[in-house]
Amino acid sequence: MTHAMHLILLVEDEPGIRGVLRALFEANQYRFVEAATAARADLEARSHKPDLVLVDLGLPDGDGLGVIQRIRAWSAVPIIVLSARTTEEQKIAALDAGADDYVTKPFSAQELLARVRSALRRNTRREDGTAELALGDVRIDLARREARGATGQMHLTPLEYRVLESLGRQAGLIVRQDQLIREVWGPDRLGDSRSLRVCVKNLRNKLEPDPRRPKYLVTEVGLGYRLRVDEKEPSPKQ
Numbered sequence: 001m002t003h004a005m006h007l008i009l010l011v012e013d014e015p016g017i018r019g020v021l022r023a024l025f026e027a028n029q030y031r032f033v034e035a036a037t038a039a040r041a042d043l044e045a046r047s048h049k050p051d052l053v054l055v056d057l058g059l060p061d062g063d064g065l066g067v068i069q070r071i072r073a074w075s076a077v078p079i080i081v082l083s084a085r086t087t088e089e090q091k092i093a094a095l096d097a098g099a100d101d102y103v104t105k106p107f108s109a110q111e112l113l114a115r116v117r118s119a120l121r122r123n124t125r126r127e128d129g130t131a132e133l134a135l136g137d138v139r140i141d142l143a144r145r146e147a148r149g150a151t152g153q154m155h156l157t158p159l160e161y162r163v164l165e166s167l168g169r170q171a172g173l174i175v176r177q178d179q180l181i182r183e184v185w186g187p188d189r190l191g192d193s194r195s196l197r198v199c200v201k202n203l204r205n206k207l208e209p210d211p212r213r214p215k216y217l218v219t220e221v222g223l224g225y226r227l228r229v230d231e232k233e234p235s236p237k238q
Helices: 015-027 038-048 064-072 088-097 109-124 158-168 177-184 193-207
Strands: 007-011 031-035 052-055 079-083 101-104 132-135 138-141 146-149 152-154 174-176 217-220 224-227
Touching (some): 007 038, 015 031, 015 109, 038 052, 038 064, 052 064, 052 109, 064 079, 079 109, 101 109, 158 177, 158 193, 158 224, 177 224
Parallel strands (some): 007 031, 007 052, 052 079, 079 101
Antiparallel strands (some): 138 146
């Protein structure tokens, strides 16, 4: 495949449901990680940095609301609740805790996939309403995680896409180094500026016409980085 597959973290204590959902998502070209408890969910979320989290509210060692709140304290990753709880108050509580969507059990596979696609699109859509970055001859579709240059499709890693997504949300503005590290690697890696520098260097080698004189991924000394994107050409008048 030419694009990086999104990683889904499922927090669910029922083995049967985990098995069904793993088969569903892997058949649709997603990567998949499971957690059967709230404690395990915290570990998997920090270690894998998933692109989307599915959370059951009824867990053996705590409430899924706590999982949502703890993830939301350090990440803007899309979170969808999967629960048999159907009251309006329970749904509001989940959304107030930081969930982006709520799917009631039982649910159809196609509905769930549609909700996941929608959440991933919203997460990568820039303020101008698009999810595409234009860097010279390179076009990067953040929603699909596909990149194409003058010579055809290009390979970017999931980590590189996450850095571009973080920078793309504030394209043209300075993004502080600690913010990038927090959003991409997690708050426990705030001192790890070397990993960020290596990732930016690799991106420049792939995306910049002259990596030694970056035009698009610009370092703001002592602060962080700025992503400069090409403005869209205005549509010709009819």
